[in-house]
Amino acid sequence: MIRARGLERRFGETRALAGLDLDVPRGGFLSVAGPNGSGKSTLLALLAGLLAPTRGSLEVDADRAEIGYLAHEGLVYRELTAVENLELYGRLYRVPERRERIGMLLERHGLWEVRHRRVSAFSRGMAQRLALCRTLLHDPRLLLLDEPYSALDDDGARLLDAHLAELAGERTLVVATHDPARLRPLASAELVLA
Amino acid sequence: MLLLAGIALAFYWVPMAPLEGFRQRIFYIHVPVALTAYACFGWGAWKGLRLLWTRDQRHDLESYTAIHIGTIFGILTLVTGSIWARTSWGVWWSWGERQLVLFLVLFLFYSAYFMLRYSVDPGPRRANMSAVYALFGVVLIPISFLAIRLAEDLIHPVVFDRNVGTNLAGSQLVTFVVCLAGMLVLAAALYLNELTGKRVDARLRELKESLA
């Protein structure tokens, strides 16, 4: 599903990724580990199509409608409510039975009670959970998650574990993390960036 | 190549000059310089379009260089135009002079182009944005010209003579065309010069890196 050869990305003079070769089969689960600044976020952004490679080739067998991207920043409007955010994305991603799906996701992530509250009033953990809802909203075939466990409390983390367990095998996942050990039982492959 | 173009220009220009006064001579430089500037901006916009079309990053440097040269010629247009205004009407600036005002607006626009390039990190994003802005520039040229024509009635009734314009007799026409050709060749030479210079720099940096 994903195939990269000699993938490289520079920002001005700095080289964030150099000469990376990658193969992720359909249904695969790749965990990406490495210290800060090693290029994990850059790799995910490249896979999502937000960045273009400076050099090398990258083939991702999924179009925009099939990719779910979770960034560290959340990608949600702070001054809109949880529901408003998901309604917007639901519309843009042409999610069928939008209202029901939004309700189901919010409830599953424990956000149903606060659905009409603005994201600026959320705790960091709640915002992260909403971001996860946004990512899963359109049931993407390819999931690109950039440090999804960050800011989650134990409950949130356990919820995410359950999600990932469900998705592994059914969908293709690439997850960047500081804690590869947590993903080891699920991951089909591991990549460590320097 | 650069030298050849410059010499060709000077060589042809000088013998034609004694026919008219100084004021006319500036005309033979001012207008070709202006037209060459337009050509450069047009080329820069074309290269920008190619960049957006093909996503081939090489066009970014070509677009940038063309606009760079164009801006230089634009500044020359303003300077020669100012000199011309001085010799013709005794003032260094005239709002009634359409070409001059147009180039002032374009100068502001393309200076902003460079500000744009300086404040965004190099990469495909910057290339895209520069290309789009270059396209806006080339569309702005005729629109601004129209606007300035309309504005003349608002700002400044046209009182200055305009006999230097469309009617060029035989030898004058030849001089003009030769000067124009010479200017274009000069611009092309400067363009290629700067382009190859930058390409060589880039290649050198690449080599240094692969050795490191």
Added chain:
Amino acid sequence: MTYLGDVAALARTSLLLELRSRDTVPALLLFVVSALVVFRFALPADASDLAAIGLLWIAVVFTAILALTRAFVAEREGRVLDGLVLAPCDRSAIWLGKALGVLAFLLVAEAIALPAFGLFFAPVDGATVAAFLLADLGIAAVGTLLAAIAAVSRARELLLPLLFLPLVIPVIVGGVGASVEPDPGRYLAFLGLYDGIFAILAWATFEYVVTE
């Protein structure tokens, strides 16, 4: 049609965000009136009403610039723009939705500024109102695209005015002309031309400004 549906959703979002920004929108509306008052004092006592109209246009344009500088602030926090760009919808819908939001703001600003001007100086006629409506379209179209460019850059508050001002000169010419001249038809037609050409250009090129 899903495209219009997307635009509607994005425009609604844009309006919601504007309504909820408790600090920005009221401040800008206050700014436009303050500017008019300052201009009143900046004019000599015997200045014509025509000069005053010019200052009305400047007040509105500068308020527009301030508004545009903040146009993509909400999308910058949390990298929402990336989220929107990744969605399967046409990227130009993002531009259109946001531009409609800007347009709405401009209409409200003028609903305040024009009567205020009528109070401080002299009443404003139908041609002036028409001119402002047409100018708003052009300002929103071009400004939104430039705001997206500036949002990515380092010096965003400074870059937007630099990029925008040369492009807004024709709008000011058309607008002031229509407000002041006894025969506003030409100027209004020119504004329409500006709007048409630049709106199409902005619509077509926005995609490239937000992607690589």
